Amino acid sequence: MTKIRIAVQKSGRLNEDSLRILKDCGISIDNGKDQLKATARNFPLEVFYLRNGDIPQYLRDGVVDIAIIGENVLVEKGSDISIAQKLGFSRCRVSLAVPKSVKYNSIQDLQGKRIATSYPNTVKKYLEEQGVSSEMHIINGSVEIAPNIGLADAICDIVSSGSTLFKNNLKEVEVILKSEAVLAVSPNISEECREILEKLLFRIKSVLQGRQNKYVLLNAPNQKLDEIINILPGMRSPTVLPLAQEGWSSVHSVIQSNTFWEVIDQLKQAGAEGILVCPIEKMVI
Numbered sequence: 001m002t003k004i005r006i007a008v009q010k011s012g013r014l015n016e017d018s019l020r021i022l023k024d025c026g027i028s029i030d031n032g033k034d035q036l037k038a039t040a041r042n043f044p045l046e047v048f049y050l051r052n053g054d055i056p057q058y059l060r061d062g063v064v065d066i067a068i069i070g071e072n073v074l075v076e077k078g079s080d081i082s083i084a085q086k087l088g089f090s091r092c093r094v095s096l097a098v099p100k101s102v103k104y105n106s107i108q109d110l111q112g113k114r115i116a117t118s119y120p121n122t123v124k125k126y127l128e129e130q131g132v133s134s135e136m137h138i139i140n141g142s143v144e145i146a147p148n149i150g151l152a153d154a155i156c157d158i159v160s161s162g163s164t165l166f167k168n169n170l171k172e173v174e175v176i177l178k179s180e181a182v183l184a185v186s187p188n189i190s191e192e193c194r195e196i197l198e199k200l201l202f203r204i205k206s207v208l209q210g211r212q213n214k215y216v217l218l219n220a221p222n223q224k225l226d227e228i229i230n231i232l233p234g235m236r237s238p239t240v241l242p243l244a245q246e247g248w249s250s251v252h253s254v255i256q257s258n259t260f261w262e263v264i265d266q267l268k269q270a271g272a273e274g275i276l277v278c279p280i281e282k283m284v285i
């Protein structure tokens with residue numbers, strides 16, 4: 001039986017969330033410690049544990065069919081590789097930063113300067129578009145230290161909370177790109193694997209929809225129902241059921257996690273009581 005081969009980061013920032021999303025899709029993987037390959041028990045899938053930075057080449061060579069990878073790595077090394085789905089975790093940006101003490105007005109200030117980075121292609125392309133040329137110093141880790149040891153005038157690296165920049169006395173001056181984990185697809189994927197990919201994508205989308213929404217139940221006096229229903233659109237429209245106590249109803253609906261607190265405030269003001277909020281495991285639209 002054909003199995004789809006998926007690359008997952010062996011260890012690092014993407015590993016845990018990548019395995020969690022597969023698990024939330026109902027896929028059980030037997031994980032031995034230090035295993036490089038594992039087979040799913042209940043889905044035609046094999047997991048290859050690889051380094052994030054090596055994955056574009058493995059996709060290109062057809063060693064794996066799909067991969068969970070940082071979008072920033074695809075921009076750097078795999079612009080020929082397509083993205084089937086953004087996955088909503090490991091959000092970060094790739095930014096240029098300079099020492100806090102340096103006056104920075106515009107990207108032109110980097111003309112002829114030395115930039116330390118692990119993302120030379122991304123930086124070069126960005127600078128070229130702005131008509132700026134700089135000298136690249138390729139470093140694989142601890143890039144933020146480079147200006148402090150006199151190795152570079154600026155750096156380009158991943159920024160998330162900004163605390164690494166802060167600790168190294170640097171300031172972010174240009175955001176080159178925003179990134180998150182994505183499901184990437186080999187240009188050489190077979191027809192059979194594409195069918196398995198469609199099944200996997202259906203599950204992933206249901207999981208992501210579930211994560212982005214909450215199930216809400218509340219009680220409301222009947223004369224307030226119209227107002228409350230207007231606040232709560234629901235998947236089609238809210239469910240309204242009579243309570244045992246006359247003149248009251250129970251309203252059930254789905255609301256987006258990112259607007260959640262504002263909606264709850266509006267519901268309370270409109271007269272809703274006993275509001276319960278539950279996570280949604282999967283949501284099929």
Ligand SMILES: Nc1ncnc2c1ncn2[C@@H]1O[C@H](COP(=O)(O)OP(=O)(O)OP(=O)(O)O)[C@@H](O)[C@H]1O
Pocket residue numbers: 009010011012013014050051052053054069070071072073090091092158159160161179180181
């Ligand atoms: N601080 C961060 N916050 C959020 N996401 C991040 C952060 N640092 C890295 N990432 C994302 O996670 C990916 C993996 O980062 P990580 O540092 O674990 O591995 P790596 O050193 O880039 O790769 P490799 O697996 O090749 O060693 C990055 O490509 C990026 O997409």
Ligand SMILES: O=P(O)(O)OC[C@H]1O[C@H](OP(=O)(O)OP(=O)(O)O)[C@H](O)[C@@H]1O
Pocket residue numbers: 013141142144157158159160161162163164165
């Ligand atoms: O803005 P922050 O929240 O501080 O995150 C940014 C830092 O996180 C990543 O490093 P990581 O911790 O993955 O270490 P690494 O250099 O060993 O990959 C990245 O390379 C930055 O250094």
Ligand SMILES: [Mg+2]
Pocket residue numbers: none
């Ligand atoms: Mg890192």
